[in-house]
Amino acid sequence: MEKLVEVSEGEVRIEFALNCKCRATVQLRSMNPNAPVAFKVQTSSPNKFLVNPPTGLIPPLSTATFQVILKPQSHLPRAYPRSPSDRFLIKTAEFVPSSSDSTHPDSLNEWFATRPYGFATWDIKLKVAFVGPVLLHDAVSRGDVDAVRNLIKRQRCVLGDLKPREAESLLRVATELVNPDDMVHLLLEAGLRIQQDNVKGDDEVHVASGNIAREEPHREEVEVLEQGEEVLEAARHGDVMQLESLLRRGVSVDYHDQYGLTAVHAAAIKGHKDVVLMLGEAGLDLECQDQEGHVPLHMAVQGGDIETVKVLVDKGVNLNAMNKRGATPLYMARVWGYDDICEFLISRGALSSSHAIFA
Numbered sequence: 001m002e003k004l005v006e007v008s009e010g011e012v013r014i015e016f017a018l019n020c021k022c023r024a025t026v027q028l029r030s031m032n033p034n035a036p037v038a039f040k041v042q043t044s045s046p047n048k049f050l051v052n053p054p055t056g057l058i059p060p061l062s063t064a065t066f067q068v069i070l071k072p073q074s075h076l077p078r079a080y081p082r083s084p085s086d087r088f089l090i091k092t093a094e095f096v097p098s099s100s101d102s103t104h105p106d107s108l109n110e111w112f113a114t115r116p117y118g119f120a121t122w123d124i125k126l127k128v129a130f131v132g133p134v135l136l137h138d139a140v141s142r143g144d145v146d147a148v149r150n151l152i153k154r155q156r157c158v159l160g161d162l163k164p165r166e167a168e169s170l171l172r173v174a175t176e177l178v179n180p181d182d183m184v185h186l187l188l189e190a191g192l193r194i195q196q197d198n199v200k201g202d203d204e205v206h207v208a209s210g211n212i213a214r215e216e217p218h219r220e221e222v223e224v225l226e227q228g229e230e231v232l233e234a235a236r237h238g239d240v241m242q243l244e245s246l247l248r249r250g251v252s253v254d255y256h257d258q259y260g261l262t263a264v265h266a267a268a269i270k271g272h273k274d275v276v277l278m279l280g281e282a283g284l285d286l287e288c289q290d291q292e293g294h295v296p297l298h299m300a301v302q303g304g305d306i307e308t309v310k311v312l313v314d315k316g317v318n319l320n321a322m323n324k325r326g327a328t329p330l331y332m333a334r335v336w337g338y339d340d341i342c343e344f345l346i347s348r349g350a351l352s353s354s355h356a357i358f359a
Contacts, residue, residue: 004037004092004122005030005058012068012088013154015132016077022070026126028090030058038095040112041066044087048073051088055108057095076138077130081150086128093121131155133162140170143177145186149336152190156269156303159191167192185325188292189332190302191269193259228255235263235279238272243279253284260290268296268312271305276312286317293323301329306341319350 008027016022030037037058041051050069058064068088077083091112112121131154139147152158162170171194174183227246231253234242243263247253256262264284267275276296280286287295297317300308309329313319320328330350333341346352 002031002122004032004094005039005090005124007090007124007126009126011082011127011129013129013131014068014070015155016070016073016080016130016135017132018076018134019072019074021072024068025065026068027063027065028058028092029063030061032094033060034094035060036095037092038108038111039064039066040091040109042089042091043068044089045085047071048086049088055112057108076135080130080135080139080147081154083128083130088126088128090124090126091121092124093119129154131158133158133166137170137173140183140187141173143179143183145182148183148186153304153336159187160193162192164194167194186335188325189323189327189335227251229257231255231263232257232261232266235272235275236266236270238267238270238275240274240278243275247278247282253279253282256288256290260292262288262290262296264288264296265290265294265299268308269299269303271300271303271308273305273308273311276300276308280315286312286315287321289323293325295321295323297321297329298323298327298332301332301338301341302336304336304338304341306338306344309341309344313345313348319345319348 006029008029012024012026014022014024028039037060038055039058040055042054043049043051048071050071052067052069054066056064056066078085093112093115095111131151136148136151136158139151159167171184171187171192174180174187177183228251231243231246231251232255233239234246253263262284264276264279264286265288267279276286287297289295295317297309297312297319298321300312319330322328327335328350330342330345330352333345
């Protein structure tokens with residue numbers, strides 16, 4: 001039987017939190033140009049999960065979604081990110097109704113149940129992975145480097161979304177481990193950002209006679225800042241059309257945020273190779289460094305997208321660039337377990353003798 005449906009992800013990824021409902025959305029895309037596709041979702045753990053809707057129809061060559069809801073849990077998962085005991089099965093079939101069949105969910109469920117013996121369905125199996133800052137903090141506190149690595153691989157934004165105090169707390173927990181070096185190094189290489197304290201007096205606010213004696217920024221400076229943030233956001237989301245619009249307006253691509261991240265860093269870690277190429281053609285330095293010494297090639301490796309790595313390498317960037325801790329792109333690829341990227345970098349001349357230092 002030909003494949004009827006594609007699923008957005010190979011597993012259901014749920015951001016876990018204690019004692020509250022946690023949700024994940026799964027998108028199904030019909031591959032059938034001739035008729036609607038009926039789907040039915042079943043779970044191995046009905047006492048833990050709800051599915052809404054459990055059945056549905058996907059119009060020809062269109063998409064539909066369903067939501068997986070984890071009921072409130074009072075304990076952390078026994079295993080994560082991957083949960084070996086939780087699975088979902090999506091049964092799909094071309095919907096050819098009789099005159100009495102309805103598209104109501106209850107009727108679709110009955111439609112599946114009353115199909116004749118030997119009726120063919122295309123089945124998709126989905127595993128469950130739990131992610132999120134709650135589990136990240138637990139894994140760090142236990143010193144489980146593999147769990148931390150796998151959590152970050154599945155949820156790239158988990159470190160970047162932490163508030164400054166949360167990031168500082170996570171780093172403090174890591175440094176208090178018996179053997180902290182591997183954990184601290186992994187978190188920093190994965191993008192944990194610790195905001196440096198301002199130098200005293202640089203940004204002080206002086207109050208006199210009830211007025212704040214800080215000079216207001218010029219309107220032109222505010223506009224440049226806002227435009228730079230637009231470029232960074234467009235690059236982060238892979239929005240080529242928005243970037244083209246900004247470039248036509250003459251907006252500079254040289255903006256960097258408080259951590260020194262530029263638009264090409266943001267595009268590289270997200271695997272937006274077309275954006276990386278566009279920014280390079282617009283004049284942005286493809287070997288620019290953030291505050292920790294990461295060049296875009298470091299970010300592309302961290303993101304795990306070999307095509308973006310190839311784009312940067314083909315542009316002639318330094319394969320052996322080191323960040324401030326001495327980590328090269330090849331070293332980072334080994335830390336993350338990206339064998340295909342390791343092989344590619346070595347084939348293009350990357351040196352394998354470099355060792356990162358922890359400071």
